[in-house]
Amino acid sequence: MTRSMALRIAAVLSVLVAIIGITMFDLPNLVLGAEGSQDPFAIVVGSFASDVLALVAAYGAWRAQKWGAVLLIAVNTFWLVQAIGSLLLDTTAGETVFASVMLVHHLTVLTLCLWRERVASAV
Numbered sequence: 001m002t003r004s005m006a007l008r009i010a011a012v013l014s015v016l017v018a019i020i021g022i023t024m025f026d027l028p029n030l031v032l033g034a035e036g037s038q039d040p041f042a043i044v045v046g047s048f049a050s051d052v053l054a055l056v057a058a059y060g061a062w063r064a065q066k067w068g069a070v071l072l073i074a075v076n077t078f079w080l081v082q083a084i085g086s087l088l089l090d091t092t093a094g095e096t097v098f099a100s101v102m103l104v105h106h107l108t109v110l111t112l113c114l115w116r117e118r119v120a121s122a123v
Contacts, residue, residue, distance in 0.1 A: 010072060014072055
C-alpha cells in the first residue's frame, strides 16, 4: 500500500467518525444548550471542535499534505485518550463495546497516518 492510499483511508475513517459524532452527539446537545444538555457543555463544545478539526485534518490528509497527517495524528491521539478513559470509566456493556471499537479505529488511523512504503535494500 502506498503512503497516499494509507492517508486517504485514514481520512475516510476519520470523516466517518467525525460525522457520526457531529450528528449523533454534538448537534443535538448544542441545540439543547448549556441548560438542557445531559453532558457538561464544555465537553459538548470541545467534542464539536475536535470533530470539525478532524474534518479539516482529513482534507489535508486526503491531499497527502504533511500538515493534514500531523493534525489527523493529533486529533486521533486525543480521541484515543478519550476511548481509553471510556474503557476505564464506563459502566454499561454498550458503552464498553463502543469504546473498544473506537480504540481500534483510532489505533488503525494512527497506524495509517504513520505508514511508510518499504524501500528496497541497497545491498
